[in-house]
Amino acid sequence: MRVPFIKMHGLGNDFVVLDARNDPLPAAMTAARAAALADRHTGIGCDQLIVLAPAGDAGADLAMRIYNQDGGEVEACGNATRAVGLLAGGNARIATAAGVLVTTGNAQGIAVDMGEPRLGWEQIPLAYAMDTLAMPVGWDGLEQPVAVNVGNPHAVFFVPDCNAVPLDVLGPQIEHDPLFPARVNVNIATVVDRQTIRLRVWERGAGLTRACGTGACATAVAAMRRGLVEREVTVHLPGGALLIGWGADNRITMTGPATESFRGTFAWEDYG
Incomplete structure (x- = not known):
């Protein structure tokens, strides 16, 4: 099964974004799969892998999970939050393991309430x-x-x-x-x-x-x-x-x- 991805970056801090809000991933993301996708030689290559999902009842517009290059999941990533805010049209409430982060589009790019x-x-x-x-x-x-x-x-x-x-x-x-x-x-x-x-x-x-x-x-x-x-x-x-x-x-x-x-x-x- 082929899965779409979006490659993004914030000041060179780069991400592979998997948008599972409307079409769920074939299976749950694992640390091994995240690390394989992030590998710059044999995968797509990135600093962090981002998985988007429906917000559920978190009082947000969408949710994101963040996996580092080694496959470990982390609570927050400011550059990734700006990238996801851009995908969401600039203004968004994004549920993360660190809480709900709010993004706002402006002339300088994307502002995030961290x-x-x-x-x-x-x-x-x-x-x-x-x-x-x-x-x-x-x-x-x-x-x-x-x-x-x-x-x-x-x-x-x-x-x-x-x-x-x-x-x-x-x-x-x-x-x-x-x-x-x-x-x-x-x-x-x-x-x-x-x-x-x-x-x-x-x-x-x-x-x-x-x-x-x-x-x-x-x-x-x-x-x-x-x-x-x-x-x-x-x-x-x-x-x-x-x-x-x-x-x-x-x-x-x-x-x-x-x-x-x-x-x-x-x-x-x-x-x-």
Whole structure:
């Protein structure tokens, strides 16, 4: 059986979207099938596989499930939410494992209400209690990260030059450290000025990525909590820029582009 897919990206963070709202998939998505489809050599290739479904009774327009490149399911993905918002016409309420996310189309692309950040050690989660604003831990010169959960866990390190950090080496070490029972996304950030941050991200289950929407949100919140930037900031990632605001209502708004690349079909039985 051939199944249609849509290839999309947000700042180079790319997705394979399977729209099962009207036509259900032949069988339930599994971690093995998601990883096979995401493989860049033998599959379609993507950072995340997105499966859309009817919203059910979630008070939303549609629902999405998100699978990382390794097949593991995650709660949220900001760039994927913008892409799905684009497919839905710009304005949509999207049910995710992290809650209902609201998208709005505007001149800058798609804005997403990412909800409220979770800042308590048990909400990240961490293995034991500690100050999440200046964690008393370090890895090979990376020290005192800020921990923020924006639908998934992030550790944010501020350094003089984010490009000088061997993130391909340190990223997997930190991701799998026992301190993070659900693993963690690793963000290496440099504050340029009070309106600008440069950022690189090692994404759990996906590795180095050109852009990470929740990482940009977590990093902006971390910098704002430390008083390094204003409450609205532009975060520059290798794939492009995102505008992040943290309002007085404690909710995060992320704005940036989303793009459809192409459409195709694949044989379901080839990726079992």
